[in-house]
Amino acid sequence: MLCLQVDVDAAASFHTKRSGCLCTADIVSCTAFGLQRVPAEIPVFAVTLDLSHNQLEQLEAGSFTGLVRLETLRLAHNQLTGVHSGAFRNSSGTLLRHLDLSSNQLHVLEQHYFQELPGLEELLLFNNRIVHVESRALAGLTNLRKAYLSHNRLTDFPFFSIQKHSHPLLSLLDLSSNRLPKLPLEDISNLPPAVQAGLYLHNNSLVCECSTYGLFRFWKQRGFDSIRFFQQEHICLVYGRQRGTLRVFQSGRYFENCNLTALKEQQSSVSVKAGKALLLHCLTSLSGSVTFLWVAPNWEYVVPPGNNGSLKMFANGSLEIMAAREQDSGIYWCMALDRQQQRNETWEVNVTVVPHHDRDAHEPFNTGFTTLLGCVVSLVLVLMYLYLTPCRCPPCPKARSPATAAPGNEAGPGSAQSSILTPTPPATTEGPGRKVSTNKHVVFLEPIREQQNGRLRAGQGVGLTGSGLLIGAEQQPRLHRAAETDSIMSVFSDTPIMLP
């Protein structure tokens, strides 16, 4: 008989060694009982079975046969090196929610380990000796919410096996204190947002790299717990002249040359065709009673059910742009607020509405074609000036400023027009005698559409002010735009540019 027969009349003996398991109501507790294998006669009423702190070495097939009510199984602090195929056969199947295998000696997570436990919600595997997780080890665990794999010897992990459809409820994946040398950034950025928000990678053997730095920086900006609570433990290893360990968030200088623009999160930028609907999600790690708020690019505040017009908003934080128009382009900002825990998170999405070519009857040419045409026209005009004008002087060594060909460009509204930036004024003022103003800056603008009611489209990189200065991207509340300040987009304006 496995269960201790409690004699209520006997004197309470606290210090004598127990001669049986404690069985009460729906709990069977056999902790620190010197067990070397799973006992055979475990009572069927067990909903919680605790076999921690014993000397179990293997989980043989059918170890838990007949325990049809089992929901929690604790096997921590044993010497388990493996789980045999069929270990959980004929037990409680989907009822088993919580499995604790921490502090054992597991070596490899083989794909059959959890095959018979499709209802698993919490899986504790920390403090083992796991060097490898087979790619199908976590397959089929569609109810998995939390997986703890820290304090092992992992040098890789099958991130690709975690998808929104395979693990829809996963919100915590702890891979801290392992030996991961390099992160498969593409697989990680393809993880469902809820998993990324609960992915713990601190205290690994990561090589100090811009991409790793960029990922952690991005997570910090998102306010993820993994960074918030373990900032100091995000370390990386430096090779080369200086061998050593760096604290990622205290080594800004080391990473200052990293070009972080390439690390723009894919999901934070979306394009949609004009007229189509677009559903934006407020990606957040908060759960429970969360209220959401969106701010549209025109500074309109949106709460459920929407703005009774172009935007519909759901209680789960999603925002639907019913029929995208070009003026809906821009940055959509959302905030998720958990009043109970007094936490908030923000998220931004950059929406680009791509105009439909067929619908816009006024557009004369596409951009590429107009560029080519402009070049050809300019070339023709230049040649005309050089060879057909009265002056027979040999061509000057210094090239004429092509800006002087401007008169030929004013072909009227509706046609393409080009303007070219001259960093310095031309050396001569020959020709028609036009003096080039030193303040004249030529800029490249996106075509301004009539439909925009004269409003310049927001969110673009450059524009023209009265003083002729380039408006840099600094004024835009976006991440990682610093590097784009000086980039120039080559487009044409179809209205004349008034220069000072």
Added chain:
Amino acid sequence: MDCHKTCVCASNIVSCSKMNLTNVPLALPKYTAVLDLSFNSITRLRAEWTPDHLSRLHSLLLSNNGLTFLSSEAFIYVTKLRYLDLSSNGLRILDEFIFEPLEHLEVLLLYNNHISQIDRTAFSGLDRLQRLYLSQNSITRFPLELVKERSRLETLKLLDVSSNRIKSLPLYELQVLPAWIKNGLYFHNNSLSCSCDLYDMVARWYLKELNSATDFKSSHTCVIPGQRKEKMAILDLDKAYLNCSEVKTLDEEAYLEQFLVLDCDTRQRDMVKRWALPGNIPLSPANKTAVIRSDGNLQIGPLRLEDSGVYTCYATSDSLNETLYVTVVVFNATTAGG
């Protein structure tokens, strides 16, 4: 606390089990969700064992510590606790309002201590408590306040007071409880005096296949009054000693013209219930003599002889299905006679 020296820290789980601790480690991380301090020698849980709010802590494991003292302010900083394991310790008394700050607590394990005194307000404030384990202590008084109709905890579905020294049960109050509470009410292996009322109750619980009766059938014992304090199985009381009248079936007996309410008293709460008449005939709205009530019970009447038979209640929920059978016997007479 230096997480990597003192304990094993796996993101929000702090595991300090069996680490020769005599006190709770200082400066526990604020993000801790599970704190395992089991199998140490922490004999006193002082008021300031955590000076900071551990607002994320939902599980605290303190079993097997030789714990003898719980400060009355031990739990003021862990108010989000859902699971508290104080089993296998040396606690003797549960003081007034000792667990009051734990308004989110769902599971409280106090089995295998030395508890002999429980203040009537000890469990006050535990508004979400679902499972309370008090077995293997020295309790002499059944905590009626926990199950009594007006004061009972709404969510309590398991109360284990087995293996204690309880001498008597409030039999009437227990009998009127719904099946889903009786199912989780464990009182076996105590010092109950043998009586036919006790036999009646346990026999009925056993016939209804309630877990508390069937899982521990051999432990349902009572004490024969006398010097030797002999014990016998409660369910044998119809065969020996008191020769109580046997409880065979749970038939409903009634007379013609009477009304009966058949209950579908399921082991689980909030199940969706559907009835079928004898012969497995489904209920129809046109039938005025068999009406299902809002509480899931079936009212039949005025009764005719043909209404005798086995009525079936099909109860479903997300996790369990239950089928209950009620046998109705209609006597060929009215109560007035003739």
